[in-house]
Structures are given as C-alpha cells and as structure tokens.
Amino acid sequence: MEFKDLNPLLHNELRLRIMAALDSLDNADFVYLKDLTKATAGNLSVQITKLEEAGYIKVSRSGEGRGSHTVCRITKAGIKALQDYQRALLSYFS
DSSP, rough: OOOOOOOOTTSSSSHHHHHHHHSSSSEHHHHHHHHTTOOOOHHHHHHHHHHHEEEEEEEEEEEOOOEEEEEEEHHHHHHHHHHHHHHHHHTTOO
C-alpha cells in the first residue's frame, strides 16, 4: 500500500469546504460561502485569500466598505488540485 501526500492547503476543513462548494457552482459570493461553511467573516476572508494566492480560486471584488461584493470561482488549477486531493485521500482507503 502506498499513501499519497495530501495537499496541505486543501487538508483544512474550511478551505476544503470552500473548494467543494465552488467545484459544484459557477461562482459563489462571500455571504453565501459564509452561510454555507458556518465560518466567521474574518476566518473565511483569510482562507479565501490563501486559496486565491495559490491560484485555486479567482476572486472578484466590487465596491468598498459595507457595500462591497466579493464573488469567488474555482480555477482550472483549483479543479486539478481538488481532483488530485480526492485521489490522494482515496489512496488511504484502497
């Protein structure tokens, strides 16, 4: 049996939830992801930034302050990373 390495960026519950949600949607706004993941706004913001910096998601922001709107979508690199993570995780059970 060979265990594959798990992507440490995706091996975090909140980041994995964000990626799984975006994998099944064209895009999702910050409020939707906050409600879906039950995360605090601050924690969600930090995790979104980490995923964006890795190139796994694309974030579009409009407006400023309370009127701002943030929309996230998964990138091709993010889809590949999520698929690779799923395959690696399955290696622990086969």
